[in-house]
Amino acid sequence: MATGVIDDTNRRPVGVMLFNHSEVDFIVKPGDRVALMIVQVIATPVVTELEDLHATVRGEGGFMSVYK
Template sequence: MSGNEDIPLPQKMSEAASGFDLHAAVVEPMVLKPGERALVPTGFALSMPIELEAQIRPRSGLAYKHGITTLNSPGTIDADYRGEVKVLLINHGQESFTVARGERIAQMVFQLVPQITLNEVSELSETVRGAGGFGHTGK
């Protein structure tokens, strides 16, 4: 995107990496205080085939070292979205964290999305689990 020529495009940091690292395209350093969240621009937009989605996920190093993670994890970028990709970061750490221009802030993983048709039925088939939900199998 114009004005962000210095920001690297998403890139894998190793041959076997599943995610593409995303870089912050902030104009000025952005300070996230403990408990604060912010939408961080990445300086790029993308176009994908309809059978794909891009998922935005945290970077494990930022989460472990600083408590910085993505709030809606994984965030979904739909195939028909054409705006700038932005990352919703939150600081779960105890200290303020500064997001600098060009810093790696998240990763993007592409996933296939099957084309599904939902059908309404009056009754569901039975299973051993049934309606057992949260914590139904014990600790």
């Protein structure tokens, strides 16, 4: 099966492509479950650009600081 992304502007029906890489025929009958769709919300956070950052002490609150 092929994967893809459906964006929020799509208004057309969604289809499924199946590939049989075997030498044996595979029959798909009406009602067979052959695909899975995962619906996921993609969040776009609000970004605030700062003119300047306040000073910090090196190692304070940085990466892995909770393990020190």
